[in-house]
Amino acid sequence: MKESRSDAVFAGVLTAIMILFAVVALIPLVNVLSLSLSSKVPVEMNRVNLLPVGLTTDSWSYIIGNEAMWRSFGLTVFSTVTGVVLALFLNAIMAYPLSKTRFKPGRTIMILVVGTMIFKAPTVPYFLTLRSYGLYNSVLVLILPHILSAYNLAIMRTFFKQFPSEVEEAAEIDGCGSFQTLIRIVLPSSKAVLATVGLFYGVAIWNQFQHPMMFISKTELYPLQLKIRQLINAGGDITGMVVRSNVNYNETTLGAAAVVFAIVPVVAVYPWLQKYFAKGAMLGSVKG
Amino acid sequence: MTSVQRKKAASGFRGLAGDLRKAWPLYLMVLPGVIYLIAFRYIPMLGSVVAFQDYSVFKGILGSPFVGLKYFEKLFSSYDFSRIFGNTLILGFIKTILLFPVPVILALMINEIKRTAIKKGVQTAIYIPHFLSWVIVGGLVFDILGVGGLFNNVRAFLGMETILPMQKESWFRPIYAASSIWKESGWGTVVYLAALSSMDPSIYESAAIDGANRFQRFIYITLPLLVPTILTLFLINIGGFLDLGFEQVYNLQTPMTYEVSDIFDTYVYRVGILQAQYSFTTAVGLFQSVIGLILVVTFNTLANKYTDDGGLW
Numbered sequence: 001m002k003e004s005r006s007d008a009v010f011a012g013v014l015t016a017i018m019i020l021f022a023v024v025a026l027i028p029l030v031n032v033l034s035l036s037l038s039s040k041v042p043v044e045m046n047r048v049n050l051l052p053v054g055l056t057t058d059s060w061s062y063i064i065g066n067e068a069m070w071r072s073f074g075l076t077v078f079s080t081v082t083g084v085v086l087a088l089f090l091n092a093i094m095a096y097p098l099s100k101t102r103f104k105p106g107r108t109i110m111i112l113v114v115g116t117m118i119f120k121a122p123t124v125p126y127f128l129t130l131r132s133y134g135l136y137n138s139v140l141v142l143i144l145p146h147i148l149s150a151y152n153l154a155i156m157r158t159f160f161k162q163f164p165s166e167v168e169e170a171a172e173i174d175g176c177g178s179f180q181t182l183i184r185i186v187l188p189s190s191k192a193v194l195a196t197v198g199l200f201y202g203v204a205i206w207n208q209f210q211h212p213m214m215f216i217s218k219t220e221l222y223p224l225q226l227k228i229r230q231l232i233n234a235g236g237d238i239t240g241m242v243v244r245s246n247v248n249y250n251e252t253t254l255g256a257a258a259v260v261f262a263i264v265p266v267v268a269v270y271p272w273l274q275k276y277f278a279k280g281a282m283l284g285s286v287k288g
Numbered sequence: 289m290t291s292v293q294r295k296k297a298a299s300g301f302r303g304l305a306g307d308l309r310k311a312w313p314l315y316l317m318v319l320p321g322v323i324y325l326i327a328f329r330y331i332p333m334l335g336s337v338v339a340f341q342d343y344s345v346f347k348g349i350l351g352s353p354f355v356g357l358k359y360f361e362k363l364f365s366s367y368d369f370s371r372i373f374g375n376t377l378i379l380g381f382i383k384t385i386l387l388f389p390v391p392v393i394l395a396l397m398i399n400e401i402k403r404t405a406i407k408k409g410v411q412t413a414i415y416i417p418h419f420l421s422w423v424i425v426g427g428l429v430f431d432i433l434g435v436g437g438l439f440n441n442v443r444a445f446l447g448m449e450t451i452l453p454m455q456k457e458s459w460f461r462p463i464y465a466a467s468s469i470w471k472e473s474g475w476g477t478v479v480y481l482a483a484l485s486s487m488d489p490s491i492y493e494s495a496a497i498d499g500a501n502r503f504q505r506f507i508y509i510t511l512p513l514l515v516p517t518i519l520t521l522f523l524i525n526i527g528g529f530l531d532l533g534f535e536q537v538y539n540l541q542t543p544m545t546y547e548v549s550d551i552f553d554t555y556v557y558r559v560g561i562l563q564a565q566y567s568f569t570t571a572v573g574l575f576q577s578v579i580g581l582i583l584v585v586t587f588n589t590l591a592n593k594y595t596d597d598g599g600l601w
Binding site (some may be wrong): 006007010011014015017018019021022023025026027028029031032035043044045046048049090091093094096097098100102103104105109112113114115116117118119120121122123124125126127128129130133144145147148153177178179182203206207208209210213214225226228229232252255256258259262263266267270273274277278281282 | 318
């Protein structure tokens with residue numbers, strides 16, 4: 001009895017510590033939200049912590065009304081959606097033959113796939129090669145480099161391997177070719193793995209920074225992350241506006257609003273992210 | 289070639305041709321992916337020859353003169369190289385070894401939470417940062433550590449003077465560690481929690497009845513359950529020791545902290561891509577790739593040998 005009471009106390013203490021940890025983890029998000037909703041003067045007087053001071057939506061109005069911001073947003077939405085569709089198609093049609101033991105070159109091709117995890121091209125030759133493909137200052141550089149990763153391909157392949165072969169054989173006897181079997185029979189019952197892998201690619205494309213940093217120099221082709229960084233860093237194109245005294249925002253509040261602007265879509269799809277990413281994290285290695 | 293060998297080769301070829309005739313749709317389906325891998329992953333590797341050339345954009349890879357190991361000699365004698373190599377090692381140590389236990393400890397603590405609602409709530413809160421980009425995380429860090437940020441407001445409350453940690457060399461590594469914990473340690477618990485949830489609670493109960501105290505149950509039941517996962521992830525992590533990621537460091541560094549914050553990736557970007565010193569920085573990158581290759585292969589082999597789950601491949 002004594003033991004179980006001390007157990008309960010112990011569990012209670014750990015629970016309290018973890019709740020505290022979770023609350024602390026949320027503080028940066030609460031802080032940036034407050035900054036984005038605060039007036040210029042309290043921010044400049046360092047009075048904003050966890051709650052907005054001098055509540056105003058002026059920074060938000062500026063960000064929402066900023067055409068360049070929406071152009072970057074649209075570009076990022078476009079490249080994410082296109083990238084995910086392309087990636088799922090490319091991965092599915094490649095993973096399917098690789099999941100078949102009767103597909104003879106499968107082993108050789110898997111070596112090629114695993115090789116990309118071992119051998120990595122140095123940044124500069126990678127940059128020079130992709131530039132020679134015409135990807136410098138091209139929207140395609142936001143999509144094409146991200147649509148096939150060994151890890152995600154392996155997840156799909158493992159899933160296809162578990163598909164009951166009797167069903168596929170029946171479909172082929174009925175006259176379906178391999179491609180038709182994949183599209184009509186296998187993919188419709190692979191929604192969970194498609195969602196998992198699709199979200200992996202989607203988040204990677206949405207959050208990408210290094211590729212646009214290297215390949216995009218035209219501001220009108222900036223994806224969201226680059227646009228946000230520009231706003232956070234230099235004040236960017238907003239500096240001219242800020243010096244005017246009749247506005248109720250400054251670089252800090254605008255930067256904060258931009259950061260929240262970029263967080264909102266992620267939080268909106270967060271329930272799905274949490275569910276399917278956890279599934280994907282379990283699927284592990286390229287073997288099997 | 290003996291006649292047997294010739295026969296084998298011929299039948300091998302006929303086998304492939306026959307297979308191709310029979311299963312051509314499968315061949316056709318892998319083709320785009322294979323072309324993709326060659327174009328986007330393998331051909332760029334060939335470009336590494338510019339490390340042995342005086343590469344000029346106008347002459348191209350085929351026309352630039354070869355200079356042997358000139359850039360590697362320059363590399364190994366340069367101050368920048370020892371600085372960025374040292375920084376990479378230190379940050380790699382922080383990320384793969386020093387911070388490695390954090391998700392394990394968090395998972396063990398979350399596992400003790402009895403109320404499902406609280407458990408779910410805690411998990412939801414600490415997983416969020418994983419899905420934010422480093423640009424966003426960098427923005428949050430700059431906000432909190434800025435002149436009027438939360439950090440300095442707390443310091444002012446405690447009667448301490450205002451400081452600018454982002455501009456101080458001595459602060460870079462702690463900030464790097466803290467931001468790593470904030471962004472990834474919560475998410476890192478997922479795998480361990482899955483391993484813990486596979487535990488049969490009746491084992492725990494019967495051990496308790498047999499008089500095992502909390503510490504003994506932890507040592508003899510919980511820990512052995514986690515060890516395979518811990519070992520696998522530890523070996524895989526060390527294999528990726530040099531993959532610190534350009535994005536985290538780039539979004540946290542300022543020119544005032546270059547001395548301690550520059551790693552291979554950020555240096556190559558600034559000097560290689562922005563200042564167009566292509567040959568020199570390819571030599572830097574090639575050095576990094578080769579060390580990385582040795583690490584990945586070594587530790588993947590170890591993982592396959594000593595763990596149940598095995599390595600990445």
